[in-house]
Every structure is written in C-alpha cells, then in structure tokens.
Amino acid sequence: MELKIEARNLDMRKGWLDKIEGEKAKLIRHYANLVLYLRVTIENTANQKKGGFEVRLVATVPNDTVVVKRQGEKVLALLVEAFDVLGLQLKEFVRKKQDHKGVKAQGAVLGGNGSGVIQRLFPQDSYGFIVTSDSQEIFFHETVLKDMLMTDLKEGDPVMFGVTEGEMGPQATFVRSEKG
Template sequence: MQIPAQIDFQGFEPTEQQRALIDRKLSGLEEFFDRITACRFVMKAPRQHHRTSGQYEVNIHLVLPDGHEVAVERTPPEDERFADPEFAINDAFSRVRRRLQDEVRRLRGDVKAHEPQPIATVRRVQPEEDYGFLETGDGREIYFHRNSVLDDAFAQLKPGVRVTFVEEAGEKGAQASTVRILGKHGLR
C-alpha cells in the first residue's frame, strides 16, 4: 500500500491474535491486488443496543487507483456469530475481498459477458408424441422434447419458427435442454 493501513479499534483493546489475523488478511488483499493505495479498518466493540447487542462491527474501506473505492460498512445482522470478534473480522474481509475481486475485474475490463444462446429454426414437430427437431445455422439437427420448451409454448412451435436453445449431449446425439421462442425483439 502506498499509505500504511489505518487500523482503529473502538471500545475495546484487541488481542495479539486478533491483530495478527487482521495483518494476515490485509496481506492477503495486497497479494491479490498490489495496487491498493490506502486502507482504513475500523472495528467497534459490541454496543448495548437492542438490535446489535453483543455483536462486533467491522468496517473496511479500500482506496484503489484512479479514485476507485471498495468498502464494507454495515451493521451485522442479528446473528450470534458476530459476537465472536474473529468471526466478525473474517466475515468482513471475505466480503471486501469479493467486492475487490469484482472491482478489479471491472478495472481490467474482464467483466463477464454471457455468451449469446445459439439460434435455430424449428424443422418439424410431432405434437402427438411431444417432440420435435430444430435446425441450426450450420445445418445440424437437434432433438427437443415438450418439457424442454419454456413458457409452456410447445403448441406454438411450427416449422419455420425461430428459437434459442441450450444444447447438450443426449443418448442418441445432440438435444436441446431448453428451447425458447424468439420474440419480436429477439430477431437477429
């Protein structure tokens, strides 16, 4: 970190074990992302409040390059596990690490984009036998069963209707585990 971490305990004096745990967790965050510029860690002793009685509060605020920030600032839920200071510390660091991972993905441009589902055309339907076949853009034939069709739309499937599908390996070859009719806005 460019600036040493600010660590503050309010209403109690931590044990050496708690300090060591915090140092290990901070080191782990730095190992994951070595460009954290600053960190503020605040741990508050349990208050005698009807909602948070006996529970430690831990707030962690990280500053990243270009003004990006990651923070965990919350009052713990009514959960007796937060009466254990080590549990409260571990929970807060787990939460801030997940948020840091998300922010680092955004900074790197690695945000997941879902693959578009493939499109096919209904080739034929056997309504009395509850199945049909799709034809993919590359000419393959994919089997589907009535139970694979979403929105109870099996009766609407006719040859020529365009659908999206999820393909899987079946006992007799490729089959669609999910079939959805493309709507007006789904035409591609």
C-alpha cells in the same frame, strides 16, 4: 499499502491484530498495488440489536473507495467475513476495470500524450488524479513527476502527461507542469 487499525470502546487483542496482518498480506499477494490505503475499525456496539461488535473496512483504490461493514458477536469471525467480502468486491472492481479497457479519451490517447488539470491529490499516499477536457480521470504516482515534486502541485494546476493502460485503467507515464 498503508494500514490503519482503530479500536473503539474496547481493547485491541493480539489475535485480532494477527488476523488483520494476515489478511493484509493476502490482499497484497492477490491485489498488488490495487489497495492504496486500508482502514480497519473494530467497535464495541453493545447497545445495538445485531450484536456486540462492528467491523468496518475502508479500502482506497484508484478512483474509488470500497467499504465493508459487518456486525455480530465474534470479532474474529467478523474479520474473516469482512475480508472475504472485501476480496470479492476487489475482484469485481478489477473485472469492471478490465471490461472498460480500450475506452480512449480525446484528451488522453493511450500510448500518447495529453493535457489536463490536477483534479485530486493525495500527497500523503504519493498519488493523484488528472482530469482531461472530456472528463476522463488519469491516475498518477509521484514517481512519474518530471522536474517537480508532489508538494509543488495544487488542484487545478494545468499539466501535460503521457498515458498508458494500467491494471486499473489509464495511468500517467509522466506528468509535467504546463506552466513552463
């Protein structure tokens, strides 16, 4: 999981950094490979009515983004509360994905092969999404690319792929260019 920590209008304290690192470790332990990117922002908002600080967590997960915002007076307490809420939202996210397992798409038969086009790319995070003719999104990681690199791909490129049911829904077992 890639982690970015931002401080706005304040100096970051070691205790806050330690708490964020501890919570990151907990997320990795409970939701391995689910959170691809996490941004933690702590902002001094002294002019606002709800307290002097705002903590924002933005977590990128396959096919979605989870955002948690908390405002108050004590940053450590806000961090604890925000990460607790994030954990609950991730738990619900996993439950919903598991409820949708078994949904099969024409363009992507589970355990088989399919074709589609590159819909979105996140080369800095080494993953992307393919969309099938019936609009189903298929997650892929750069490790499944055959005879090409992430830098060779562009949104809209036609591809062939194998698909299996992953923890978070359909994911490619291989991706190969249809161009030849």
